[in-house]
Structures are given as C-alpha cells and as structure tokens.
Amino acid sequence: MDKQATKRMTMAQAVISFLKNQYVERDGVELPFFAGCFGIFGHGNIAGIGQALQQMPEFRYYQARNEQAMVHIATAYAKTRNRMQTLVCTSSIGPGATNMVTGAAAATINRLPVLLLPGDMFARRNVAPVLQQLESEHTQDISVNDCFKPVSRYWDRITRPEQVLTALPEALRVLTSPVETGAVTLALPQDVQAEAYAYPETLFYKRVWHIPRNRPDRRSLEQAAAWIRASRRPLIIAGGGVIYSEATGTLQRFVDQIGIPVGETMAGKGSLCYDHPLSLGAIGATGTFAANRVAKEADLIIGIGTRYSDFTTASKTAFQHPEVRFINMNVAEFDAAKHLAMPLTGDAKVTLEELLALLDDYHVDAGYRAQVEQLHVSWDAEVERIYAIRNAPLPSQGELIGAVNEVSAPDAIMVCAAGSLPGDLHKLWRARHPKNYHMEYGYSCMGYEIAGGLGAKMAAPDRDVYVMVGDGSYLMMNSEIVTSIQENHKLIIVLLDNHGFKSIGALSRSLGQDGFGTRYAAPRNGILPGDKDGADVQELPVDLAANARSLGAYVIECETYADFVAALEVVRTTERTSVIYIQNDRYQSVPGYESWWDVPVAEVSTSPQIQTAHAEWEAMRAQERYFLG
C-alpha cells in the first residue's frame, strides 16, 4: 500500500468512507463499529452526506420519521450490543439538528455511544442568513448546533474539509472509550460537506479499536479485600456497567462464592438472574423491600458500574448504617470516587476476577446469608401476589406486567423508559437474562420506548422485543412504528392507556396537588380537571388503537386480563409490528417499599394538604446523608 497516496473526494464521502472501515475488538471478538446510518434529509445534508450514502450503499442508510427518534434507535442499538456497536445519525440543519439534542442528552446520560452528524450553516457565510439559520448580532460563529455542546462527549464543527483528518479519530476514540462514551457530534456545514479535498488513503484503511479491560490499582484492591473481610453486612449494587462489561457470569461466581447479596439499579437489572437466592432485585426509590432493608443496615456498599443516581440512593436516604463505606468498581474514575469510596477504577469483569482471587478463602457469615435468602423468598411472594391481582373493571398495571413477563419467551427483550411503568417494572419484572430488561432511566425520556424498541430489535433480530408504553409516551412519539414496518422489524407494543399521567398524577397527589394537569380530559370552566373531579369528566375522543392501525400496525384491543393474555399469545406469531391496546386503572398502584425520592414540596401554601406534604417531606429530607468517609 502506498502510504503517500491520496484520493480526491468530498468531505462527506470521506466521512462515510472512514466510518465504514472502523471496527472494535474486545476479548478477541471483532465487529464493525457502525451498523449503518439513520437520517432525515433536507437541504443541509442531502448533497453532502446524502450523496455519499447513495454512492456507498454498503453502508446501509435507514430513514426515520423524527430525528429525536433516530437517536433513540441508535442509543438502544448500542445498549443492546453492550456498546460494541452503534449507528450514525445524519440530519439537515436547523430543526432537524435540534430535534436530535434530546436524543443526544439521553445517550450521553446513559453513557451510550451515538455519532451525530447534524448539517450546519454555510462556512463560507456570503449567502447568510440561509434558511433555518440562527443569526446573532455579536458573532457569526454560532449556530443552533452549539446546543449540542453540553450533551456531547465530543463536539466539533468542520469548517474545512481537511479538519476531518483530526476530528474523526477523536470522535472514534471517545465513542469506543468505555469511560468517555456518549453522544459525539460533528457539525457539518452544508457547503463544506460537498467540497473536495485530496485525502490520504490511509484515513480509509481498516482500523480496529481495542476496547480495553483496565485493571485497578493493586493496593486499592488489597484494601478493598480487607474491607470486605471486615464487613458484617456487605451489599453489592449492580449497575449498567456490569452488563456492558459482560461481567454477569463473573458477578454470579463472585456472589456464589462470597455470599454477598445483590441489589440492581435500573440499568443494572438483569445482572443476576431474578431467581438467584442472593438476588434482592431492584434497589432504591423503586426498589424491593428486600434490597432496601439490606441497604439500610449495610456497613459496606460495593457499587459495580453504577453512577448512583438519586433513584438508586433513594435521594441519599438508602444507606443508614452510621459507619457505612463504599467500594466502587467503575471504568470511570469519576464514578469510582463517588461517596468517597475505595475506588477500584477498572473494568467490572477483570476487577471482580482480581478481587475474587484475593478472597478465595472467604465468605460472609452464614446467618447473614440465610437472612438475605429469606428476604429473597419473601420478595418473590410479593411479586406473585401482585401478578395475581385481578382488578375490575379495569386491570391493574401489576397484573399486566405479570402477564407480559409470563407469556414472553425467556430470551425476549422488554423495552421501556418513562411513566409509572419503570417503577413498577423495576420491582416486578423477573429478569431472566442480562438483556431481558432494557430500561432507559438515565433520562427517562418519554418517546424513547417505540424508537428504542426498534433499535433493540435491529440489534437482536432473533429475539422478541416487547415495548411497554403509556398513552402519554405513545402520544409523544409513535412515529417509528412506521419505520419498524418499513424495515420489517417486528415489535410487540403493549400500549397501556390510563387517560393521562398515572405516574405524575400519583406524585401530584402525594404532594397535595390533586393530580392537577395530569389527566387527559376536557377543561371545565377553563380549568383542566384533576383527581378531585373523580370519574365525572369529559374524556377526549381519542382512539389510540385506530391511530396505531393507521400507521400500519396489527392491533388487538383488549378489555380484560383474559383478553390481554390471549392477545399476547396471538402476537407471538404475527408477522409485523403488533400493538396490544388496553386501558388500565389510574389508581390501582404498586406500592413503594420502604424508600423515598426527594421531590421538593412548596414551602408556602394555603392548602392544608400541601402543608402536610411539606412537613412529611422535611422529615424525610432530614434523613439524607453525606458520605464523607
């Protein structure tokens, strides 16, 4: 190969030629990093990236209906593939670009790689302001794409074609880094996309990015082992990092040998199979009584691949042992250091292996293990109880979750993101394998569900994908049903209609606010009804089942639990995206289990209910702790 050779091509052609030759490798497994490019064309990308994609059909182009959705598709794809593969997203300039900002935030917060290529205003400037350009009086060096800066782990604007020679390797370094990964944005001015340059051909050679399994500091490992030996009541909190690192088998060996129980975060659920005797299930604000009781008295928390969101720490009230301390295994020093922990900065799998080797003669006290195993059994009985509720006339959400869990194949993927479902699913879903529970709860972004389901299905075409979505989220973004049908990726969408926000309605009532603004009903005398108005409201003439049908889905409408189970059986063998529509009860709720979430209540109000809620809030707030070692 002539390393001096160059090839004259447009910047956009160079970008796509580069991307299609990027690979990753971990543990000897090599994969192309990008599985193609989603996009919506406009004048800001049609002649640049659009032309390049047309010229290179081997780099598959997919249409989406909405730019936010396509970023969710890419994010879910990356999550399903444990960050080893993702998709590219191209948009036009202006609204197409800013539609991706929400998706970028969701990807970055969840630490999932996506590459965004928004079109940008002319670099040459002479024709400005162009259609959709944001003008500024104080600089010509700003565009709507600057909005991506805080939500991107790497951001660049390519104002000369040769700048991609340095920008693209940086983009790949960040995307493939388990520590730094998230959304990467390369803003591509529409004129520069189409400009030619003599690119060195070496840019387009196949490149394999090794994903390292970094090992933690030896002294810290030894100290961590000593802390574990000294602990009377240790508890593991398994986060998403366990799954992304493919450390679930190692975690199970660690747990089997040492006997430390496991609570799981939203992203970590599935780290340990639900029926393992030391599995305590969900932890934190949406956790089980099993995990939350153990957390309250634990003297040592071993966080693995968790960023300790407020849902996990129950807004810092979860850990009440006066001398509790933390060991954090995390690829990112930033997360490893949280709560002034003993930081084990490294990959979860190899860190667990190293720690296990230092503890090969050790296991926890048999009494503690027996107590924990008893809690596991009691919790499973509670799940059983909720699965068996047959609420009438409208079924409860808990029984519907039970039906989906029981009828779906054990290797299925269940996708969800926002509303009351995440909390209920976190508690009730019996995760049978590490990919069984796909919850976007870093950003809890309404609208992720169906788009995310499509990304998961594209990444795991042999598995059934169940999307569980509320009516609010469904109304916010149902457009990718069309894409799933266009691409023949069958989704099973379970649409739970409770005429508004069951989640925020319950939160509102708990704050003394009567569900104000959370029901889908017609205003009366200019005021939207709340829960005090009871059933006596004018419902909206909306037919979500007909809506789904109009988008091409096969739809089954159900009324009862029995209908629902029958429908779940039918959709196992339907050929295209299928929607099961059912109404469920707004007030029949899965309770909270000995935990809390800090949502501040109005300090001053004339409402006695709000005053009471504020007093209760103050009492709980007093339990919030700082962990200063």
Ligand SMILES: Cc1ncc(C[n+]2csc(CCOP(=O)(O)OP(=O)(O)O)c2C)c(N)n1
């Ligand atoms: C994009 C976005 N907007 C607002 C919110 C705040 N929010 C959280 S849950 C929720 C209501 C969801 O309604 P629905 O999908 O019907 O689920 P339900 O609460 O009824 O279970 C809202 C508005 C959010 N999470 N995401």
Ligand SMILES: [Mg+2]
């Ligand atoms: Mg709803």
